[in-house]
Amino acid sequence: MNIESILEGCLKNDRKAQYALYQSFAPKMLGVCRRYCNSQEEAEDIMMEGFIKVFQKLDQYGKKNESTLYTWIKSIMVNQSIDYFRAHKRRYEAEVPMEVETISPYTDDLDTRLKAEHLLRLMDEMPEKQRIVFNLREVEGYEFEEIAEMVQEPVNTVRVHLFRGRQWLQKRIKEEDL
Amino acid sequence: MSTIKDILDSHEMTPSADCWQKLSGRLDQLMPQASAEGAGSGQSAMEAGRHASRLAGAAKAKLLITMAGLTIGASVIVLTAVALLKTSPDSVPTPISVPATDTSVTETMEEIPYDPELSTATPTTATQSPVEVSEEAPAPERATERTSEQPVVVTPAVQPAPLAPRTVTPQPPKPVTTPSLVPATPIIVTSAQEDPVIQEQTETLQVVEPTQKLEIPNVFTPNGDGYNDLFVIMGLEQCNKRVLIVRDRSGKTVYQSSKYNNNWDGSNCPEGVYFYQLTFGRNQIEETLQGSVTIIRK
Incomplete structure (x- = not known):
């Protein structure tokens, strides 16, 4: 079953094709969602909502035709994660940006010992807002302006969040001696 | 060598087994599948739907x-x-x-509640004799007249309806004892009238001493120099209940003790402000104090 026939089936609301699409993308997308929340259960909830959006809006995919299917689905998952965060604001305190630092490109090379699970567990403790901005910028590679729009905050605040997030993570990685 | 981005970006997870079942259940609700013979014509049906909506829009x-x-x-x-x-x-x-x-x-x-209990339950005089109270209940009557031309704001005419008289014996108020400000000596309570059974009744009252004021520091320096290395609350040793919870600024609990012995050294806590919640007390009298404490390691 190639991707074209899967997509065609999904457009026809064919459950088997939807399952095929789910199967091929779920592990990656669960990894994406897990970055934004604190447990696999939460990540699965977010991913499920994301897939529902994917199936409902699949006819819109390819209209603008600027991205691959993978990045399209991923952006839906990321947006779903941000929505989820907004609905479940847990630890977020309105932080007033005190200083805007110049941010050098993130160059830390990490040993291969640094396992993703360990890193994720570390990031579970990261302040929510910093974590989201860090993910969006460092992993997803969005521009600051895009992130500012996504999280509805000024660009400078986003920069401060990113700076603090990096500081926080570097410190924790050092502490944990990863 | 790999970067955080590589590690996180390439990280895959296996969804739990029932994840698809839940998802397909949701899909059945939201986008019910067409029947078996209609599955083939799903595309054309969707097309038709789109066409129709476009027409409707036009x-x-x-x-x-x-x-x-x-x-x-x-x-x-x-x-x-x-x-x-x-x-x-x-x-x-x-x-x-x-x-x-x-x-x-x-x-x-x-807006007109009627509560017969309310009007009879509070005796105005301290007499022990039964008091007869008769009450007239206001029964709001629905206005039935309505003019045909315009809407009219109708105020209900209140008509008194007779209510059966009630007999109420007022209860003497119960004495209220407060534990505060009781002298430390036992009190002998003697009745004015002689009781045939008990001539004299002696009751020992439990005297509650006010707990001595605690001294809670707002800063301590766990750097191992022997000075202020622990979070010591002066006066806590006289309390038999002493529950301490310390949270960081994000609300995460960093230290917890159900019987705190002045031994928290702030280990694993970076410098900064923490918030404590201390519940202390003795003899069933409890009090909770909250405040902030700063850790400095210089």
Whole structure:
């Protein structure tokens, strides 16, 4: 079953094709969602909502035709994660940006010992807002302006969040001696 | 060597087994699958639906233009509507005027609660004899008259309805004892009248000493120099209940003890402000104090 026939089936609301699409993308997308929340259960909830959006809006995919299917689905998952965060604001305190630092490109090379699970567990403790901005910028590679729009905050605040997030993570990685 | 981005970006997870089942359950609700024979024609049905919605959209747009263009027509419609409202007879209540009066009636009725208990339960005199209290209950009566021309705000006419008289024996108020400000010596309570059974009743009252004021520091320096290395609360040793919870600024609990022995050294806590919640007490009297404490390691 190639991707074209899967997509065609999904457009026809064919459950088997939807399952095929789910199967091929779920592990990656669960990894994406897990970055934004604190447990696999939460990540699965977010991913499920994301897939529902994917199936409902699949006819819109390819209209603008600027991205691959993978990045399209991923952006839906990321947006779903941000929505989820907004609905479940847990630890977020309105932080007033005190200083805007110049941010050098993130160059830390990490040993291969640094396992993703360990890193994720570390990031579970990261302040929510910093974590989201860090993910969006460092992993997803969005521009600051895009992130500012996504999280509805000024660009400078986003920069401060990113700076603090990096500081926080570097410190924790050092502490944990990863 | 790999970067955080590589690690996180390439990280895959296996969804739990029931994840798809849940998802397909949701899909069945939201986008029910077409029946078996209709599955093949799903695409064409979707196309048809889209076409129809486009048509509907066009029709709506057309209607809007017509409406905008024909302002005179619209005002005629409004006039007609007003005329219809004015001429509508009482037997045919229009849905605009009648609910307005209805709500006003119900709202005014709710404002007059009637509670017979309330008016008889509080005796005004301290007499021990039975008091006869008769009450008249205000029974709000629904206004039935309604004019046909316009909605009228109806205030319910209050008609007194007789109520059977009630006999109420007022209870003497129960004495209230407060544990505070009791002298530390036992009190002998002697009755003024002689009781045939008990000549004299001695009761020992439990005396509650006010707990000595605690001294809680607002800073300590766990750097191992022997000075202020622990979070020591002066005066806590005299309490038999001492529960301490310390949270960081994000609300995460960093230290917890159900019987705190002045031994928290702030390990694993970076410098900064922490918030404590201390519940202390003795002899069932408890008090909770909250505040902040700063850790400095210089």
